[in-house]
Structures are given as C-alpha cells and as structure tokens.
Amino acid sequence: MPPRASQSRPGWALGQGPCSEQPCPRQVHLQTQQEVKLRMTGMALQVVRSDGVLALYNGLSASLCRQMTYSLTRFAIYESVRDHVTTGSQGPLPFYKKVLLGSISGCIGGFVGTPADMVNVRSVCPPTHYAHALDGLYRVAREEGLKKLFSGASMAASRGMFVTVGQLSCYDQAKQLVLSTGYLADNIFTHFVASFIAGGCATVLCQPLDVLKTRLMNSKGEYKGVFHCAVETAKLGPLAFYKGWGGAGVAGLGVPL
Numbered sequence: 001m002p003p004r005a006s007q008s009r010p011g012w013a014l015g016q017g018p019c020s021e022q023p024c025p026r027q028v029h030l031q032t033q034q035e036v037k038l039r040m041t042g043m044a045l046q047v048v049r050s051d052g053v054l055a056l057y058n059g060l061s062a063s064l065c066r067q068m069t070y071s072l073t074r075f076a077i078y079e080s081v082r083d084h085v086t087t088g089s090q091g092p093l094p095f096y097k098k099v100l101l102g103s104i105s106g107c108i109g110g111f112v113g114t115p116a117d118m119v120n121v122r123s124v125c126p127p128t129h130y131a132h133a134l135d136g137l138y139r140v141a142r143e144e145g146l147k148k149l150f151s152g153a154s155m156a157a158s159r160g161m162f163v164t165v166g167q168l169s170c171y172d173q174a175k176q177l178v179l180s181t182g183y184l185a186d187n188i189f190t191h192f193v194a195s196f197i198a199g200g201c202a203t204v205l206c207q208p209l210d211v212l213k214t215r216l217m218n219s220k221g222e223y224k225g226v227f228h229c230a231v232e233t234a235k236l237g238p239l240a241f242y243k244g245w246g247g248a249g250v251a252g253l254g255v256p257l
Contacts, residue, residue: 068116069112078101106160106162110156111160155226165202178194211242216229
C-alpha cells in the first residue's frame with residue numbers, strides 16, 4: 001500500500017492566500033471588460049500608473065474576509081469529513097468520493113462566502129470604494145438590501161464546487177499517485193508537484209464560472225440573470241469565458257500549496 005499523504009493544512013494557509021494572490025485580482029478588471037483592450041500585464045501596469053503600487057492591494061480586507069468564510073468553510077468540511085470517513089480504513093478515499101465531497105463542501109463554502117466575495121469584487125473595480133470589508137457589507141445591506149449581498153450566489157456556489165474539486169480533490173489524488181510511484185517521498189517537492197497539477201485543474205474547471213460570477217457581482221442591474229450574463233459574455237467569443245486566466249492560474253496555485 002502506498003504511503004498515505006499527510007493530510008493537514010495549517011490554518012495560516014488561509015490567511016497567506018489573499019496576501020500572495022491579492023495582486024492577481026486585477027483579473028477582475030480583465031473579466032469585466034466588455035471589449036478586450038488590455039491583457040494581465042498591461043492592466044497591472046495601468047493600475048500602478050494611475051493609482052500607485054498599493055492599488056494592487058485594494059480590497060485586501062475583503063479578500064481576507066472572503067477567505068475566512070469561503071475557504072474556511074470548504075476546507076473544514078472537506079478535511080473533517082474525509083478524515084472521519086478514512087479513520088480505520090485500509091486506504092485513501094476513491095477519487096469519485098473525493099470529487100463528491102469536494103463538490104458538496106465547495107457548494108456550501110461558495111454560498112457562505114458570497115457576501116464577502118461580492119464586496120471583494122466591488123472593492124477592486126472602481127468607482128465603488130469601501131473603507132474595509134465590514135464597511136462594504138454594511139453599505140450594501142443598507143443601500144441595496146440584504147438580498148443584494150447574495151447576488152451571484154448561484155455562480156459562486158457552482159464555482160466553489162469546481163474549484164474545490166480542482167484544488168482539494170485533485171490535489172489529494174495527484175499526491176497519492178505521485179507517492180505511489182515510489183520515486184518521490186512525502187516532501188516539499190511532492191507538495192509542489194501536486195499543487196501545480198491541482199491549480200491547473202481548478203483554473204480550467206472554474207474560470208468560465210468565475211467570469212460570470214465576477215460580472216454578476218459587479219453589475220448594477222445590467223444583467224437579468226445568469227443566462228443573460230452568459231449570453232452577453234458569449235457575444236465576445238468563446239475565449240471571453242477565460243478572461244483573466246493567467247491571474248487566476250497564479251492565484252490558484254497558491255491555495256493548494
């Protein structure tokens with residue numbers, strides 16, 4: 001039987017994620033362009049020239065709040081249930097069970113994290129400016145109603161399912177397969193290999209939903225619903241659903257690590 005991959009992920013990983021990936025939410029600017037005018041590097045340079053380097057970290061408190069709701073929920077459910085189910089078993093869970101568990105935990109986490117996610121999206125995109133995450137949550141609830149806090153919840157939950165399957169289920173499976181070869185031990189290099197695979201899977205799976213979710217959360221009533229948003233985005237061509245994929249890939253690699 002192949003050695004079992006170490007399962008624990010330290011709690012500080014949830015906090016370091018937003019700090020390492022925060023400059024990558026320039027992908028939000030890319031995803032909300034109706035016409036493709038700038039790529040990731042060009043958009044980042046434009047933000048720095050117009051607002052300064054610190055503008056790359058706009059919405060950091062909202063990003064931290066999002067991770068402490070969205071990621072904390074899905075990580076806790078996935079790892080708690082997985083560890084409970086595998087206690088006393090002869091081996092790791094089959095991949096299809098990891099996918100099922102990742103889908104359920106990601107769906108719940110995506111819904112729970114929707115309010116902070118929406119504030120995060122708006123904090124990055126002008127002209128909306130919030131002093132911090134709690135200010136954003138309060139102002140949205142007061143000015144637009146509590147229901148608006150869950151705008152895009154269906155997309156966030158769907159995206160949560162795909163990204164959790166990519167990041168956690170695929171990470172566990174990739175690490176299991178790498179260790180089963182016998183060529184690598186359970187060390188930092190193995191973690192990097194499994195994380196690289198998982199980050200790539202998560203980006204490919206969830207990027208179209210991420211684009212729709214971002215557009216819905218940043219909208220001021222332009223879209224009648226998810227289908228209308230998808231149709232309007234599709235008018236820009238199939239690659240429009242992969243706007244900001246570079247930034248998403250970089251950000252995605254940080255979470256499994």
